[in-house]
């Protein structure tokens with residue numbers, strides 16, 4: 480393997496990371512057991528024998544690292560990919576970290592003409608309500624979005640729902656489904672041409688593993 484064959488992969492630091500590493504291991508790649516120890520503050524991990532370097536970054540930043548070519552590949556939720564609209568190739572649905580984007584609100588919610596919608600996903604929310612022919616005011620938040628309807632900041636929220644526990648514990652109900660979400664493998668456009676050999680090899684390994692998993696289910 481030459482230096483140009485080395486792959487830099489941007490990985491989200493949070494919940495996707497563990498599932499993505501497990502998936503890579505299941506393709507037969509010999510990743511060290513202590514790839515990223517929980518207490519570690521290191522933001523790069525190198526696996527020289529495989530020619531891989533991982534950048535551990537905020538999930539929302541993965542598409543930017545890949546678009547700018549400092550990472551050849553990235554793993555990112557479809558939610559972030561849709562929201563960020565970066566110029567990258569979406570190569571593969573990894574089928575990990577499933578969840579959905581939904582509209583939620585208080586159970587006794589009643590329609591208002593120009594509702595306020597709190598969300599971490601202003602672009603997705605804007606597009607969804609435009610398609611519904613509804614005029615809304617989108618309020619961008621960075622987390623704890625479920626608080627907004629309870630304290631009168633917004634009439635509704637657009638957010639990730641997985642188990643539904645956060646909605647329930649904050650007295651909210653799911654009102655409308657927007658989209659199913661899973662994590663995706665994305666590639667920088669130039670890397671995809673220049674490192675096609677190693678990228679194809681990883682793609683094939685992952686695609687076969689995902690297909691096998693689907694046959695079992």
Ligand SMILES: Nc1ncnc2c1ncn2[C@@H]1O[C@H](COP(=O)(O)OP(=O)(O)OP(=O)(O)O)[C@@H](O)[C@H]1O
Pocket residue numbers: 491492493494495496537538539555556557558559576577578639640641642660661662
């Ligand atoms: N219950 C869930 N809540 C949020 N995201 C989820 C959930 N289940 C799956 N996901 C997926 O995981 C991604 C979030 O990943 P991660 O957990 O790494 O972020 P995070 O720790 O919430 O990061 P940050 O708070 O820094 O944005 C989402 O973009 C989504 O695709």
Ligand SMILES: O=P(O)(O)OC[C@H]1O[C@H](OP(=O)(O)OP(=O)(O)O)[C@H](O)[C@@H]1O
Pocket residue numbers: 621622623624625638639640641642643644645646
């Ligand atoms: O349906 P559930 O299984 O309860 O999961 C959904 C919740 O998890 C995520 O929050 P996260 O923990 O990432 O916190 P934040 O968005 O408030 O930062 C998401 O934004 C929801 O709040």
